[in-house]
Amino acid sequence: MNIPVITIDGPSGAGKGTVSRLIAQKLGWHYLDSGSIYRSLAIAVLNQNINVDDVQAIVLAAQKMSLQFDCSDQLRVKLDAQDISERLALEETGNTASMIAAVPEVRAVLLQKQKDFQKLPGLVADGRDMGTVVFKDALYKVFLTASAEERAKRRYKQLIEKGIDANLDRITNDIEERDRRDQARSTAPLVQAEDALLIDSSTLTIDQVVEKVMNLVR
Ligand code: C5P
Numbered sequence: 001m002n003i004p005v006i007t008i009d010g011p012s013g014a015g016k017g018t019v020s021r022l023i024a025q026k027l028g029w030h031y032l033d034s035g036s037i038y039r040s041l042a043i044a045v046l047n048q049n050i051n052v053d054d055v056q057a058i059v060l061a062a063q064k065m066s067l068q069f070d071c072s073d074q075l076r077v078k079l080d081a082q083d084i085s086e087r088l089a090l091e092e093t094g095n096t097a098s099m100i101a102a103v104p105e106v107r108a109v110l111l112q113k114q115k116d117f118q119k120l121p122g123l124v125a126d127g128r129d130m131g132t133v134v135f136k137d138a139l140y141k142v143f144l145t146a147s148a149e150e151r152a153k154r155r156y157k158q159l160i161e162k163g164i165d166a167n168l169d170r171i172t173n174d175i176e177e178r179d180r181r182d183q184a185r186s187t188a189p190l191v192q193a194e195d196a197l198l199i200d201s202s203t204l205t206i207d208q209v210v211e212k213v214m215n216l217v218r
């Protein structure tokens with residue numbers, strides 16, 4: 001059976017999460033935040049004091065980890081029955097996630113966990129390689145981007161609102177570094193799929209972006 005998928009790829013902070021969640025809500029479809037799978041593995045790696053260069057140990061941790069997702073309101077994730085939701089957004093988690101995401105063996109283990117989200121009546125999947133690798137045959141593909149400066153400002157605001165201490169310069173550097181790593185890796189690099197619609201959200205509101213994606217689906 002052909003279960004429809006909308007993929008929304010792009011760099012971190014472009015608004016993929018918010019936009020994808022709203023579209024999934026509007027359509028009554030499932031939602032996959034694939035970054036949170038990489039972030040959960042990063043937390044497992046940090047918890048077990050695994051060195052980010054120790055591919056074998058990271059692959060083992062990825063195979064062994066059990067994840068439970070609750071996407072009903074705010075995303076809540078349990079790693080081996082422990083609630084890790086609050087730690088997902090931390091910069092340390094994101095940076096570690098981006099390092100381990102560059103390892104092909106790690107991506108291979110996480111592939112099926114992502115594909116399992118494709119269920120009726122449909123799926124909105126956000127990430128870096130949703131339209132190019134994981135859901136290559138998706139019906140609708142979007143590449144959502146924004147300038148690094150704008151993305152850093154948004155991330156800063158998000159963290160402050162959550163009561164997490166943040167520094168704008170450091171976030172801008174982290175975002176640029178992560179972009180470089182995500183684009184330069186040899187396996188599943190961050191690139192726009194040939195058949196994806198490009199949306200630059202730098203000067204658009206969330207509602208305007210949602211409207212553009214909904215027009216594609218209509
Ligand atoms: O999207 P988010 O910032 O939560 O992702 C954290 C990191 O996980 C990214 O910097 C990226 O390196 C990695 N990632 C990935 N492929 C995905 C989703 C996330 O490599 N589909």
